[in-house]
Amino acid sequence: MLRIGKLPISTFAFLIIIFPWVAHQIPGIEHYTDVMVFAGIYSLITIGLSLLMGYAGQISVGHAAFYGIGAYVSGILTARYGLNPWICMLAGISVAGAVALIVGAPCLKLKGHYLAMATLAFGIIIFIVFNEEAEWTGGPDGMSGIPGLSIFGFDFDSVEKYFYLVWGFVFAAFVFSVNIIQSGAGRALRAIHSSETAANAMGVNVSGYKVLVFVYSAVLASLAGSLYAHYLNFINPATFDLFFSIKLLIMIALGGMHNLWGAVIGAGIITFLNYEWLHYFEEFEVIVYGAILLVVVIFFPDGLAGIPDMLKKRLGKH
């Protein structure tokens, strides 16, 4: 099983800390810090998804909706009612968690891919709500005037400051998730993935765990949504469509869903493709994503994070 040690985590933290400085030194990539803010926001979602899909084996095709719920709860409560953004963030988390419980509980009692179906439908419904409830959400034009974040008079008003804020959250979520994976709870999740029958017989509350991890992943997605809203100060429904849910799946498939590193690596690469490297393809962008998914599934079923292990096995055989 994959142990995630302290050394790689601290190395990772170090690289993140020096990133803005390094990016600033190299001409032409100064704006990469800005891209990395989005990579961090997406990582928050993919970390939760990795736990849900890679470890517990449950598929969600609707995480854009939880991301959107976080963004809109934060957006509406701060811009329209002037509430404290941090409280709104908590409100978003509570709403997303409660909704996940309502959507997840009935279908996670069943075996099979009912969650995928339910989340697919749920994602579409929420997308329609964002578009149609224009009084609240501003409709397809989106809503602006969402304030930035500050704490005790310290404003996260520059890209660098926001970068550290977002990656601080990513780091916390990552460590929290690693701890879960390496505990009895993580063992139970992997057992569920492998054999629900046996897990049940060994006393694991299978549906309980599935719901718990689904709610956890929804909470992380909502947190990411709030961070997104306060960073851009503007949101519109197009950000939270079905294609974004699918992009999230491509992220964890590319990175490797059986490994939390994969969640961060996949989110990082797809973010850079999305914001930087794929402009050239314009409308054909989608085809590139399709090709990536195809290559990964056929040649690296364990994703990029699984390559070291794959090589080790290959070399070990000779």
Add this chain to the structure above:
Amino acid sequence: MNDTSNENILEVDKVVMAFGGLMALFKPDFSVQRGIIKAIIGPNGAGKTTLFNVITGFFSPTEGTVRFKGQPISSLKTHEIADRGISRTFQTIELFGNMSVLENVMLGCHTRVRASFMAAGFCLPGARRKEKEIQERAMKILRFIGLADKCNDPADSLPLGEQKILEIGRALASEPELVCLDEPAAGLNETETHVASSLIKAINAKGVTVLLVEHDMKVVMNVSDEIVVLNYGQKIAEGPPKEIRNNPKVIEAYLGGDT
């Protein structure tokens, strides 16, 4: 009743299990005394595995009740029954193939040492201590079943015989009072069968009551104190091995009416 040796740990009371029009079980009645090894035998399709599935909560019976230590358990969920102290193995192996041998047994401890999601996530000291405790306990069980040296191998890399033994080990990890073994010797060669038989006896010697479904009559006659015979979902005989061996009804069920 201070004398626990005569207490019935499990009572199967007129259980009916119907799948549509098919009566997989029709009112078999028997009880299992604490501390014994009881075998359930019968021809294919007699309802043995169905009975196990009813006892462990995978099916809830159409009629009748199952009582464990005097308490009805038929309405409980599978994991709740496991919590109460009934553990099982499966006819078709249901190991966690993607996990190591040690982790499989550690998962078996799930009911006894529970770590909450939050405590684990924040890595509270209690959660870490529990993990250590579980690991030590699992290693102890692996030494008992003779798989300690393979603790880090993936479970699905073991040969069939050892996989069956590992399933028994995992079932023991929850410190059950009753363990239900579904064909532990199926598919095993003679040496492996011998190992499995001695393991069943060793488990029993530790005070665990054993309920056994098995087709290998040598194993059944060798290990069991009492036997229940099922045919077409009904009990046709019950008693010590010697009696069962000579029971005409049993011979008829196995060999057909004309003999």
